[in-house]
Amino acid sequence: MARSIFWISTVLCLAFLALPLLLVLPLAFNTSSFLTYPMEGFTFAWFGEVFGQPSWTKAIWNSVKVAAGAMALAVLIGGLAATGVTLTGRVLQMVLSALFVSPVVVPSIVVAVAFAYAFGRAGLSGSYASLVLAHAILGAPLVFLSVLTSLRGLDPDLDRAAASMGASRLHRFRHVTLPLAAPGFLAGALFAFITSFDEVVVALFLAAPESTTLPIALFSGLRDRLQPTIVVVALLLSLVSLLFLLAMGQMQKRGAAASRN
């Protein structure tokens, strides 16, 4: 009984999540310029096209820049918020946590409109800064949650022990808390990076032609011309996300091993 439930859920899961991807991805290597089966031949030409076209390479480069900036800012904001929250009382901790997580809960279209309006007012619309800032705000709650989880997993006696040995609060944070919570910071950073790298809605509202990110380029590519280049880009995006997820899994495993004692 339990076995059959396991197999049914596994098969359904794969069918819904993985099958559409697996069906589309081979078309990146199709010689035909139409997105149709059966495949006519095998080629890497579309990869060459993507890396040769300035519109794609620019978008890739923009995405990397925005994601890196958003990640750095999100780690700073989310990490500080989580560290601060652990030092407060129980009630305040609940209120502050809810506030810090709220950007995730609000529908992204609402956030996007708010950002577009606010940045427009501030004269930042279309700039890298606006994208980095907006994505950092979306990524910070993820960093916050991940850092908070790893800080809560720390034995509070470690901090007390360091205090009894004469270490100031800053010294304790730098040499005891931070190294032990590092897996949480790293996981949060990866989350923030992927979130920004994949983000469409807010970017759609904020990006100018010269600051277009990869998901936007993909989106407009879909509207203009259905070509295997789009599948190539989608494949690349999936690969980046997959790599990051694998890295995160590794880190969490190591984090768990380190905090077990």
Added chain:
Amino acid sequence: MSFIEIQSVNKHYGAVQALYDVSLSIAKGEFVTLLGPSGSGKTTLLKILAGFDPVTSGTIRMAGRDITSVPPERRNFGLVFQGYALFPHMTVADNIAYPLKVRRRPRGEIAEQVRAMLDLVQLGKFANRKPQELSGGQQQRVALARALVFRPDLLLLDEPMSALDKKLRFDLQEELRDIHRRLGTTFINVTHDQEEAMHMSDSIAVMNHGQIEQFGPAFTLYRQPANRFVAGFVGKSNLLEGRIAQGRFQAGDIVLSLPGAAAEGRVALMLRPEDVELAQAPVEGGKAALPAEVVSATYTGDRAIYTAAVGPEARFLVYGSARTGLIPEGSRVHLAFDPQDCLLLR
């Protein structure tokens, strides 16, 4: 001249009061144990001494200086935690070096002190291991070395042996006592294990319900307990509830003439199990004797442990010699003891 002076310390957690007017003075170089059951306030008192918890009222002085509101990092007290609290991302040597690095001592001096400390706790070979690769007893010794390497004014130990097995505990107690003698640092240990307390300490403060019931050396606590709680918590004892009237103690059918008993009214008579003898023949003069029946007899190798019934309710625990075998259960005997060994507790 006392070194640590705890004066009328009260501690409230919300509506709950954890410490009631606790006062204690500890001499320099003394090994003091706070002994009590869980919830007695001993750990609260230790946290207050360490500076992790503020007092609600009262003061703590060290060498005459008021340290009540000094934060833990400026107290210069060593601490050994129940779960050791070793830094898992540092090697054993780095753990021990941490307090010296905080104090910005020169590198050469740090290396030298760490080596001396590792030798003291016999862990020289393990300097480059991570704490989680060591056994419980070894981790315990690293924690001790780390808490002592910076020559603290006071070492606080929070149930340091509770996670170890019995044999290891005994060895570590010996070792700790030895280290205390060699260094001369003032130690304050917290435990619920009265054997551990008696094994290591110069003085023991017995705590219950947030108060200190009695403070004194092990001998005084055992032979002259101040009240029923101390008598029951420190060692085994027989407590017989009764009344004193005209120099005689009376509990149900049992009547004993106690020449020294001046007080009147309700009391408990305390008698240690080793002060009672099971006599199969009538006893000679000078000793009191109560007719009894052996209810249970247990052989533990070094001695025989008997439970003897006196009348329908009173049960006496008696330690006897087991060299010639046990007195069988159901035997009619006499409980013989010197009335001088009886202690009357209010």
